Amino acid sequence: MARPGPRLGEGLLGLKTFSGGVHPPTAKELTKNESIVEAGPPERVVVPLRQSLGAPAEPVVAVGDEVKVGQVIGEAQGFVSVPVHATISGKVTAIGRFPHPVGGEQEAVVIEGDGGDEWHESVEPREDAAELPADEIRNIIRNAGIVGLGGAAFPTHVKLSPPESKPIDTVILNGAECEPWLTADHRLMVERPGDVVSGLAVFLRALGCQRGFVGIEANKPDAIEAMRVALPDGGDLQVVPLRVKYPQGAEKQLIHATLRRAVPAGGLPMDVGVVVQNVGTAVAAHEAVHLGRPLVQRVMTLTGRPLGRPTNFLARIGTLVSSLIERAGGIKGDVAKVVSGGPMMGIAQSTIDVPVIKGMSGVLLLAPGETDVEPPAPCIRCSHCVHSCPMKLTPTTIEKFVLAGKIEDAVGIGLLDCIECGSCAYVCPSRRRLVHNFKFGKYLAAERRKAEAAEKEGS
Amino acid sequence: MNGRLVVTASPHIREDVSVEKVMYGVVIALVPAIAGSVYFYGSRALFLTALACVAALATEALIQRARGVPVTIRDGSALVTGILLAFNLPPGVPWWLPVVGSVFAIAIGKQVFGGLGYNPLNPALLGRAFLLASWPVHMTTSWLPARGGTLSGISMAGVDAVTQATPLAVLRKVSEVLSDPSSTTHQIVQAREVLSDLGSVDSLLNLFVGRVGGCIGETSALLLLIGAVYLLYRHFIDWRIPAAYVGTVAVLAWIFGGPSGLFTGHALFHVLAGGLILGAFYMATDMVTSPVTPRGMIIFGVGCGVLTTIIRTVGGYPEGVSYSILLMNVATPLIDRHTRPRIFGEVKKGE
Numbered sequence: 001m002a003r004p005g006p007r008l009g010e011g012l013l014g015l016k017t018f019s020g021g022v023h024p025p026t027a028k029e030l031t032k033n034e035s036i037v038e039a040g041p042p043e044r045v046v047v048p049l050r051q052s053l054g055a056p057a058e059p060v061v062a063v064g065d066e067v068k069v070g071q072v073i074g075e076a077q078g079f080v081s082v083p084v085h086a087t088i089s090g091k092v093t094a095i096g097r098f099p100h101p102v103g104g105e106q107e108a109v110v111i112e113g114d115g116g117d118e119w120h121e122s123v124e125p126r127e128d129a130a131e132l133p134a135d136e137i138r139n140i141i142r143n144a145g146i147v148g149l150g151g152a153a154f155p156t157h158v159k160l161s162p163p164e165s166k167p168i169d170t171v172i173l174n175g176a177e178c179e180p181w182l183t184a185d186h187r188l189m190v191e192r193p194g195d196v197v198s199g200l201a202v203f204l205r206a207l208g209c210q211r212g213f214v215g216i217e218a219n220k221p222d223a224i225e226a227m228r229v230a231l232p233d234g235g236d237l238q239v240v241p242l243r244v245k246y247p248q249g250a251e252k253q254l255i256h257a258t259l260r261r262a263v264p265a266g267g268l269p270m271d272v273g274v275v276v277q278n279v280g281t282a283v284a285a286h287e288a289v290h291l292g293r294p295l296v297q298r299v300m301t302l303t304g305r306p307l308g309r310p311t312n313f314l315a316r317i318g319t320l321v322s323s324l325i326e327r328a329g330g331i332k333g334d335v336a337k338v339v340s341g342g343p344m345m346g347i348a349q350s351t352i353d354v355p356v357i358k359g360m361s362g363v364l365l366l367a368p369g370e371t372d373v374e375p376p377a378p379c380i381r382c383s384h385c386v387h388s389c390p391m392k393l394t395p396t397t398i399e400k401f402v403l404a405g406k407i408e409d410a411v412g413i414g415l416l417d418c419i420e421c422g423s424c425a426y427v428c429p430s431r432r433r434l435v436h437n438f439k440f441g442k443y444l445a446a447e448r449r450k451a452e453a454a455e456k457e458g459s
Numbered sequence: 460m461n462g463r464l465v466v467t468a469s470p471h472i473r474e475d476v477s478v479e480k481v482m483y484g485v486v487i488a489l490v491p492a493i494a495g496s497v498y499f500y501g502s503r504a505l506f507l508t509a510l511a512c513v514a515a516l517a518t519e520a521l522i523q524r525a526r527g528v529p530v531t532i533r534d535g536s537a538l539v540t541g542i543l544l545a546f547n548l549p550p551g552v553p554w555w556l557p558v559v560g561s562v563f564a565i566a567i568g569k570q571v572f573g574g575l576g577y578n579p580l581n582p583a584l585l586g587r588a589f590l591l592a593s594w595p596v597h598m599t600t601s602w603l604p605a606r607g608g609t610l611s612g613i614s615m616a617g618v619d620a621v622t623q624a625t626p627l628a629v630l631r632k633v634s635e636v637l638s639d640p641s642s643t644t645h646q647i648v649q650a651r652e653v654l655s656d657l658g659s660v661d662s663l664l665n666l667f668v669g670r671v672g673g674c675i676g677e678t679s680a681l682l683l684l685i686g687a688v689y690l691l692y693r694h695f696i697d698w699r700i701p702a703a704y705v706g707t708v709a710v711l712a713w714i715f716g717g718p719s720g721l722f723t724g725h726a727l728f729h730v731l732a733g734g735l736i737l738g739a740f741y742m743a744t745d746m747v748t749s750p751v752t753p754r755g756m757i758i759f760g761v762g763c764g765v766l767t768t769i770i771r772t773v774g775g776y777p778e779g780v781s782y783s784i785l786l787m788n789v790a791t792p793l794i795d796r797h798t799r800p801r802i803f804g805e806v807k808k809g810e
Contacts, residue, residue, distance in 0.1 A: 337466075373467075387753070
């Protein structure tokens with residue numbers, strides 16, 4: 001395993017980081033000092049059955065059923081899948097297709113609230129939480145419907161189930177929160193550091209390892225301090241302050257910065273003995289294992305200059321973004337874009353009537369002048385994309401291959417290694433839609449693989 | 460909320476850069492050198508530069524209109540080509556020469572390939588090469604002495620070779636005399652004298668400030684470097700190409716550039732004389748025609764340096780900057796292809 005030493009200059013600042021990357025304005029001032037506001041149960045929730053990577057859940061309730069908070073309304077399908085729970089108590093009024101923040105319309109369960117906010121009887125705190133065996137922890141986490149809350153929404157129990165051949169020696173909690181504007185993880189670490197540490201302990205126990213790090217960008221000194229206080233002294237658990245640079249919180253870059261281990265191309269963190277979990281996921285794991293609560297709410301940042309009162313909400317899954325916007329003082333100015341997630345990797349929405357989902361770290365409203373709507377110009381080969389790529393790709397060349405339809409050539413020089421962080425497009429003076437074209441190229445590559453597989457089967 | 464929402468792929472924010480900002484940044488960087496050219500060679504330098512710019516912009520607009528594509532002369536790229544073409548002409552050329560050069564540079568050097576971003580060769584240098592091949596007399600004799608100085612940067616009464624040539628041409632003549640077995644003792648003594656004058660502090664200072672003859676824009680290393688610092692600061696050029704280029708010329712000129720054997724060359728003279736500073740910081744760095752990979756940039760710069768030194772020491776011209784860059788432009792796709800960075804996490808074969 002290659003473990004190169006620190007790069008020139010990094011030692012001077014004493015902050016760990018990776019090579020490449022960009023420095024967008026962090027724009028976190030609007031909400032970084034705003035305490036988390038509990039949004040409480042809305043009158044109505046639209047809970048999508050697809051909220052994670054892998055197979056969507058199948059509904060196990062019918063229209064007219066009474067449900068309570070935490071009751072399973074959708075069963076997991078297969079290993080890479082998690083159940084979905086009712087997030088308010090009330091009556092199921094519809095099961096059908098509704099707008100979904102990841103795109104298009106997806107099957108969802110609509111619940112009208114009954115005014116109460118009662119947990120289902122299955123929700124009970126555990127006294128023996130600290131002694132549970134690893135298998136039991138994985139089961140609890142899966143049954144609680146927990147997925148990565150950083151945005152990718154990968155089922156957490158899968159990450160906690162590495163094969164025997166991949167021993168894990170380190171868990172890294174991702175508190176980098178390198179996406180501009182977002183402060184949900186920041187506030188969680190400041191306000192609930194004990195729960196974060198408890199969640200880290202849950203992960204360590206599930207993986208049978210001792211060493212844990214919490215990686216936090218240096219622009220959150222209060223979070224670094226809070227986590228340092230909350231972590232036990234002199235143990236194997238440490239806070240790692242990181243240089244403020246995007247995408248510092250990308251999994252592979254975070255691992256490299258923290259441990260100097262390079263996840264092989266096409267590989268997973270477990271290939272270098274590491275599991276990375278978001279700090280929000282740690283809090284969810286703490287609540288599931290110690291309090292018996294499934295994932296029915298999450299902290300998310302609702303922000304942007306056109307918004308009346310940018311707020312960090314603790315919101316029930318299924319709450320419509322439009323209703324949260326009303327609670328956040330409504331819209332004061334022109335809005336060009338509504339983004340689910342941060343401005344670098346988030347997904348532009350066509351409507352604000354989408355529900356909060358497990359993977360939604362925030363919603364950002366951008367004014368017309370803040371977002372880019374100009375058409376792209378020809379590439380002038382300035383090389384800024386090459387220098388900014390944290391994966392050390394050559395974005396301009398990959399884009400040219402994709403646009404020429406030479407998908408195999410694009411794959412040959414690393415298209416599939418692209419993490420879609422957006423650094424290349426961010427620095428591009430020609431405003432090329434690099435990420436757009438890479439996503440398209442990946443789609444074409446996948447289609448081609450499928451066609452080849454089908455052909456083999458046919459012959 | 461009024462109006463519809465924009466839905467595009469991420470990222471949703473962009474750095475405040477654009478092709479225009481890059482191109483006009485280069486123009487701003489060239490302003491000190493333009494002012495210097497007017498000071499040293501008079502207002503005719505500005506007149507020729509303006510003609511080259513107007514011709515470049517007009518050619519670009521006409522061709523784009525004829526092609527039925529958007530006219531993009533506001534992006535500043537044709538303006539940069541016009542200025543750089545004029546910068547590569549002697550200040551005494553007739554007025555139509557920059558016009559013809561600009562038309563060729565834009566039409567054949569750029570638009571034929573599809574416009575900005577698609578040209579394989581630096582348009583301004585291609586225009587210059589065309590002029591040099593077509594009107595060699597104008598291009599190699601229309602020198603003017605700089606205000607407050609001489610053509611060669613040194614003055615020796617009674618030696619015509621010194622008063623009628625640019626510094627690099629003087630060096631070439633001196634080298635010829637010294638390596639010619641039929642040279643008389645008097646000639647050899649005189650040549651040695653000239654040689655030591657060329658390398659003197661006075662001569663180097665003249666080269667640095669710009670009190671020498673040469674092309675319109677290449678005269679003052681100082682003014683060019685002021686602009687280069689600005690370009691580096693704004694990240695409009697990468698340090699690798701100019702550093703590798705200038706460094707290579709300095710080392711090779713020291714080793715092979717001396718007329719009296721190995722390791723007798725004058726590195727600083729070779730760096731400051733001729734068009735090296737202009738070429739290394741403003742033309743080899745042309746984004747479209749130079750490599751995009753970090754290692755490729757170094758190789759490109761070294762290649763330019765090797766070729767420049769070869770042409771200066773054993774080639775047919777006293778100066779080799781433009782041909783070196785053009786030749787390396789041709790190699791750019793190949794360099795890019797073989798210097799792609801190792802992808803993060805990519806395992807080398809055999810590891």
